[in-house]
Amino acid sequence: IAAPAAGFAIFCVSYARIYGQGGLQVGNLLSVVIVLALDYPSGSMLAAAAQGANLFAGALWAAALTLVIWQIHPYQPARDALGDVALKLSQFAKDLAALAQPAHSSAAFEAHAALHRRSVREAIETARGVALDTFRRRGLVSQRAAQVSVRLQTLEQxxxxxxxxxxxxEQDAAIREHTARPLRLMAGWLAALGPDIQTGVRLDTPKKQVSLVRLRTEIDKLPPESAAAHILAGMAENLAVLMTVSSPAGQTMSGVSVLPLSIRIWSPIRSNFNFAAAPMRHALRTACIATPTLAFTMSLHQQFAHWATTTRILCLQPYFSATWVRAAERIGGTALGGALAAGIGLLAQTQLSLALIMLPLTMFAFAIRGVSYAAFQAALTPMVVLLVEQIVPGTNELTVALSRIGYTALGGALAVFGNLLLWPSFEHFRVEASIAQALAAHAAYVRAVFTALLEGTSAVESARRAAGMASNNLEASLARALLEPHKGRDATIERGAIVDAALRRMAGRLSVLALDRPEISPASRELWREWQAFLTQSLTAKPTARPKLPGGAGSEALVRLARQVELITSP
Structure with a gap:
């Protein structure tokens, strides 16, 4: 009875990943607790309650240590990186305002670009890398994660x-002197913004709101038909967006409504409680493998057999690529850690020497955890082996190390084969769908930009964000597919890489068209509509021949867009 009951409980806690990274971590922890509870059964309810109280006390101590005594700020590196981007953009704007004089030549603008563009781009990419590392550890479904994502995207805009x-x-010397004042205001705004982002304070203060109104007033003084006025107006809206996501930790972001607790609890359960949902399949797979594994390890009556079940739970992932990579890292790291434990056991023969070795090893293990899971396991295994040797009388480090390695290998193998046999989820089957979704999203982006150019609308941001997310999803799908055995499917992966690169370049050119809108003459409007149809049909349907190129501004952008489309559709 115990094994099936534990299997059902593990199914329930594995299903908790529907609530994001926090639910996933709590579910994994509870799964391990369930396994350990079966491995070390209590003789009475009082003894079981005492063990539960000890676990709860340890959790409270960990919470007090990290939240009160020695506070950790998991999003601080991301905030620091975003603040650095804002400061570099401030310097960019300040130096650009200094060039807002008709006398400056193209060489001055080239020198300015060489000085600032690379440094700002590097700062943005650094911030993106830090943000992604943070999201991997903390998850994407949270207000803080949304705040970091929106700020990064807005600063890049x-x-x-x-x-x-x-x-x-560089092209229009007459407009330069009119834009010096807005640029200086924007430079000051960004210079004040950087430290505020880093410290996590609110941005939508009355002083900043007044400054934003002053900036918009200066922009309104520019010639309304000028490209500079359109670009600066869009940038002012970007600054307004930064203010709307300015709430510090613990407060709801401006404009974001909080759903009732009942909806936040039951809505994910209802939407994922079907076999088509990956969390549901993963929870079923976990329970189906955990139940017989628990029954087998309980029948062995071996004090270390639970390591097989815990390894299987922690290695099993919704996708095969992630499962076998995690299993390989855990098995390899455990084997290396077992050898390290044997060496430490030979060198450290006293309690004091063991304590002196364990302290730096513990610090190294948890410091390296976010960098390499295999290295974390290699450092964690000696700690486990040496602690068990001290806690369980009559054992030695060699026996414990070999048991740790053997049961870890068994659990990792069960996770891999379980993912292969029970409702396998291979990424290479989804690459084509991800390509199609990315093409459709960029076709919608093309329609939005051309509609804005031809009809004077400005609603392109939602299409731009959707295209960017589709490209990100395609890249993630390709990354997972590359981790799987893909012999015979290299053509699909190669096509996906080409499509992704071409769509990224298309998105950049479309962004330029949306910001610096060319003046389209009435005679050319029909040709622009033909180009819109050509680009969208080539992305989503059968490719067609290039239409006639319209004259005037913007024709070069059309040629570049056509090159990317033809690269995508070429056999």
């Missing part, structure tokens, strides 16, 4: 606006 504005300055 501001960077694109500055690039477009410098191009306008």
């Amino acid at each position: 501001i960077f694109g606006g500055f690039i477009a504005l410098s191009e306008v300055f």
Whole structure:
């Protein structure tokens, strides 16, 4: 009875991943607790309650240690990186304002671009890398994660606006002197923004709101038909977006409504309680493998057999690629850690020497955890082996190390084969779907930009974000597919890589068109509509021949877009 009951409980806690990274971590922890509870059964309810109280006390101590005594700030590195981007953008704007004089030549703008564009781009990519590392550890489904994502995206849009504005300055000397004042205001705004982002304080203060109104007033003084006015107006909206996601930790972001608790609890359960949902399949797979594994290890009556079940639970992932990579890292790290434990056991023969070795080893293990899971296991295994040797009388480090390695290998193998046999989820089957979704999203982006150019609308941001997310999803799908055995499917993966690169370049060119809108003459409007149809049909349907190129501004952008489309559709 115990094994099936534990299997059902493990199914329930594994299903908790529907609530995001927090639910996943709590579910994994409870799964391990269930396994350990069966491995070390209590003789009475009082003894079981005492063990539960000890577990609860340990959790409270960990919470007090990290939240009160020695506070950790998991999003601080991301905030620091975003603040650095804002400061570099401030310097970009300040130096660009200094060039807002008709006398400056193209060489001055080239020198400015060489000085600032690379440093800002590097800061943005650094911030993106830090943010992704944070999301991997903390998850994406949270207000803080949404705040970091929106801020990073908005700062990159501001960077694109500055690039477009410098191009306008280089081509139109007459508009330069009119834009110096807005640029200086924007430089000051960003200079104040950087430290505020890093410290996590609110941005939507009355002082900043007044400053934003002053900036918009200065922009309204520019010639309304000028490209600089359009670009600066868009950048002012970007600054407004930064203010709307300015709530510090513990407060709801501006404009974000909080759903009732009952909806937040039951809605994910209802939407994922079907076999088509990956969390449901994963929870069933976990329970189906855990139940017989628990029954087998309980029948052995071996004090270390639970390591097989815990390894299987922690290695099993919804996707095969993630499962076998995690299993390989855990098995390899455990084997290396077992050898390290044997060496430490030979060198450290006293309690004091063991304590002196364990302290730096513990610090190293948890410091390296976010960098390499295999290295974390290699450092964690000696700690486990040496602690068990001290806690369980009559054992030695060699026996414990070999048991740890053997049961870890068994659990990892069960996780891999379980993912292969029970409702396998291979990524290479989804690459084509991800390609199609990315193409459709960029076709919608093309329609939104061309509609804005031809009809004067400005609703392109939602299409741009959807296209960016589709590209990100395609890249993630390709990354997972590359981790799987893909012999015979290299053509699909190669096509996906080409499509992803071409769509990224298309998105950049479309962003320039949306920011620096060319003046389209009435005679050319029909040709622009034909180009819109050509680009969208080539992305989502059968490719067609290039239409006639319209004259005037923007024709070069159309040629570049056509090159990317033809690269995508080429056999």
